[in-house]
Amino acid sequence: MKKSPILIIGKNGKTGARVNQRLQALGYSTHAVSRSTTPTFDWENPATWAPAIKGASSAYVTYQPDLAVPNAEAIIKEFVRVAAEAGLKHIVMLSGRGEEGAQRAEKILMDSGISWNIVRCSWFSQNFSESFMLDGILAGELLLPAGDTVEPFVDVDDIADVVVTTLTQPGHRNKLYELTGPRALNFSQCIKEISDALGQPVKYTYVPVNEYIGVLREQGVPEDLQWLLHELFTVVFDGRNCNVMSGVEEVLGRPATDFKTYVQKTIASGVWDAVFQKESA
Numbered sequence: 001m002k003k004s005p006i007l008i009i010g011k012n013g014k015t016g017a018r019v020n021q022r023l024q025a026l027g028y029s030t031h032a033v034s035r036s037t038t039p040t041f042d043w044e045n046p047a048t049w050a051p052a053i054k055g056a057s058s059a060y061v062t063y064q065p066d067l068a069v070p071n072a073e074a075i076i077k078e079f080v081r082v083a084a085e086a087g088l089k090h091i092v093m094l095s096g097r098g099e100e101g102a103q104r105a106e107k108i109l110m111d112s113g114i115s116w117n118i119v120r121c122s123w124f125s126q127n128f129s130e131s132f133m134l135d136g137i138l139a140g141e142l143l144l145p146a147g148d149t150v151e152p153f154v155d156v157d158d159i160a161d162v163v164v165t166t167l168t169q170p171g172h173r174n175k176l177y178e179l180t181g182p183r184a185l186n187f188s189q190c191i192k193e194i195s196d197a198l199g200q201p202v203k204y205t206y207v208p209v210n211e212y213i214g215v216l217r218e219q220g221v222p223e224d225l226q227w228l229l230h231e232l233f234t235v236v237f238d239g240r241n242c243n244v245m246s247g248v249e250e251v252l253g254r255p256a257t258d259f260k261t262y263v264q265k266t267i268a269s270g271v272w273d274a275v276f277q278k279e280s281a
């Protein structure tokens with residue numbers, strides 16, 4: 001075991017859980033936290049931060065709900081101050097592409113005096129299986145306010161591999177890596193690949209953004225999440241992020257995982273099996 005534990009903020013998250021599992025498999029001691037752990041870590045309660053950081057010298061940080069939200073910059077500013085005081089020497093922070101708020105938060109970390117890495121990612125492939133798009137797939141129809149804009153979806157397993165490398169290999173310090181998958185697809189193409197591989201009809205339907213947000217409102221989705229999704233689909237998803245980047249290969253020396261491989265892995269995991277159950281019911 002190495003000396004001080006590596007702090008992971010976002011224990012149960014799509015990336016945090018994978019980073020935790022990989023570090024432990026390599027023999028590192030970890031201290032993974034979120035609102036449901038003891039000690040607890042809550043982005044909305046700064047009093048929880050220092051006790052959770054105590055004893056760690058490096059950290060993987062995932063912010064909730066998203067670095068694009070208006071108050072994220074101020075919260076990250078306060079967090080890096082507390083982190084430096086509590087003894088953190090190296091922070092690897094997950095960020096999003098094309099989000100002005102996220103880029104302001106990145107700069108705060110870069111200028112903090114703490115050694116840093118920014119892992120700036122495209123949309124995750126796993127949003128189709130571990131997040132808000134799963135329900136649509138299981139229902140046989142995904143409705144979103146995204147037209148033909150393409151996105152080079154990145155596999156979360158690649159993100160976790162990159163994060164672990166930057167946390168454990170000092171040669172990467174103070175570098176920003178932009179991670180995408182190797183192929184840009186629009187939502188309709190993604191759903192066709194999923195549907196073809198499943199051998200089950202799943203379709204993609206475009207809905208105007210105001211109609212989409214109206215449905216979220218009726219469903220009681222919190223207002224900040226409505227704001228975030230509106231921002232993502234109208235501003236961030238305007239085509240600015242369609243280019244493929246080489247971050248995965250730069251860090252890992254291997255190509256990024258293709259969406260097809262993600263689909264095969266996900267089918268094998270059984271998470272989309274409910275589509276079959278519905279079809280045979």
Ligand SMILES: NC(=O)c1ccc[n+]([C@@H]2O[C@H](COP(=O)([O-])OP(=O)(O)OC[C@H]3O[C@@H](n4cnc5c(N)ncnc54)[C@H](OP(=O)(O)O)[C@@H]3O)[C@@H](O)[C@H]2O)c1
Pocket residue numbers: 010011012013014015016034035036037041042043044062063064065066067068094095096097121122123124127
């Ligand atoms: N999804 C994408 O396509 C994408 C792309 C680029 C960047 N990102 C960024 O990725 C980050 C999310 O990372 P992820 O996907 O690995 O995590 P995730 O799957 O969204 O993490 C969910 C976990 O976060 C914890 N959490 C929720 N609110 C919290 C709070 N106030 N304080 C502390 N923990 C909280 C919850 O655990 P508890 O209930 O136990 O607290 C929950 O299990 C966001 O900053 C997002 O902007 C996402």
